[in-house]
């Protein structure tokens with residue numbers, strides 16, 4: 319069922335309070351258009367220790383995405399496009415136009431920004447652009463592409479002068495770029511850009527060197543302090559406090575439904591995907607989830623505690639209603655319309 323996001327969260331919160339969970343009522347549909355990428359980041363990891371660009375996956379045509387998205391609009395009208403690098407997929411603009419025609423009201427794009435042109439910029443509601451350091455030489459080495467960082471910084475500066483789409487910068491934290499992420503945080507503060515950051519992962523765990531790292535904790539405290547001071551930070555206070563110490567949490571991985579480039583419905587999560595089935599062959603996601611979970615959705619809590627905001631923070635939003643209320647009020651005050659929805 320498609321319903322307003324606030325109502326879906328309340329349903330999940332209500333069920334959680336009584337010990338139930340459901341894969342129904344997703345907050346968003348997350349589509350990996352491709353696993354290919356024009357960067358080779360040192361920290362890239364799909365959850366099983368492999369880099370996204372090394373995965374070979376069949377890519378669907380716009381007509382096939384149309385079929386899938388027509389089935390998805392009944393469950394959510396929020397579409398998050400990602401990859402790999404989604405702009406390496408040659409039909410991204412066409413898929414966005416199809417999604418609009420079908421009725422998706424909010425469309426965001428996660429991108430490294432290298433191939434971003436005006437048509438895509440104008441077609442989406444929000445852009446999430448990666449930037450891990452302002453130090454061009456160091457960042458180019460991390461991304462394995464000379465000149466990429468300067469191009470991305472200029473793109474971000476240009477986008478920050480536009481009112482639409484909403485813009486957010488996302489940083490990946492590694493043991494050797496902690497000060498750089500702080501510089502990106504400050505850069506975003508100066509330019510009025512929303513910011514998010516999270517630890518780099520190796521499979522389902524934070525990379526070595528972040529746990530018990532005083533500089534890492536200090537950075538997370540600075541991000542929290544920036545949020546409390548009114549800077550636009552896209553993570554709840556609960557998440558920022560927990561991820562600073564890598565606290566365990568109870569994962570609710572299906573608040574966002576994810577679809578791989580070949581149309582496979584991800585189950586239970588992108589890190590531990592065993593695949594619920596392909597939506598090209600069976601367009602009914604609920605049936606696929608029921609079969610994949612053997613009717614017992616309670617079993618999917620794997621206990622690995624991977625500290626990704628898209629899983630950990632959304633789980634907190636269900637389990638801590640007061641934290642979600644506080645975040646909602648904070649976003650009404652500080653975020654533009656588009657960013658109120660981004661996760």
Ligand code: SF4
Pocket residue numbers: 355356357358359361362363369370371401402403430448
């Ligand atoms: S931009 Fe993303 S998908 Fe591409 S190499 Fe870097 S981490 Fe991997």
Ligand code: SF4
Pocket residue numbers: 522569570571586587588589590618619620621622623624629
């Ligand atoms: S903690 Fe959640 S996101 Fe991480 S592997 Fe387990 S189910 Fe997946």
